[in-house]
């Protein structure tokens with residue numbers, strides 16, 4: 429992307445929600461959007477900020493109790509805390525990327541009855557490629573900044589994060605069984621409210637596979653480290669998937685067209 433400054437100006441103040449299954453690259457796309465100046469918001473970030481900045485409120489006390497016990501903070505607390513977080517001056521001025529929240533229809537109904545969004549970006553990937561990519565690709569992440577890597581997207585120096593130099597560790601919960609279970613949960617709880625968002629006309633799809641007939645501009649492929657890689661699953665299905673650099677390029681091009 430040659431016109432990065434122009435793109436930063438175009439997305440300033442935009443309210444973007446990343447939608448997609450575990451393993452689709454929401455973490456890395458969040459980082460790409462942060463690089464454009466948007467504020468990263470997830471439920472854990474909002475809860476920790478609330479507890480830190482307003483420790484004596486009843487909401488904070490309850491949230492802290494639940495989090496210390498390692499429990500799931502109830503919607504009645506999470507939703508208002510995230511909504512208040514989105515109203516913070518820096519989120520209003522610079523815009524935000526909402527990552528992994530809302531997770532359930534109940535949360536989505538509460539959130540979207542009050543909060544307006546400019547874009548719900550659906551990172552679409554066939555389920556069989558997702559399981560393959562996460563498990564066979566040996567997905568791993570930076571312990572410091574959470575940037576994601578895999579055999580398809582190796583760091584420049586093995587074991588060290590490209591972005592911050594932190595240590596890269598494997599994700600202990602990534603095996604075929606747990607991925608399957610998490611994808612079942614996603615289909616039942618999260619994907620179930622996608623039609624509600626589509627009815628609002630704010631959903632756009634950004635596929636992370638490359639169609640057979642899709643031309644990839646050779647000029648920018650040369651700049652990428654791993655270009656695209658082929659994935660073949662047990663049933664013999666093949667697809668090309670974009671790597672980290674390819675997806676960033678695709679995302680930035682999409683945003684440039686959308687918000688220009």
Ligand SMILES: [Zn+2]
Pocket residue numbers: 570571572573574575589590591592593594
């Ligand atoms: Zn890092």
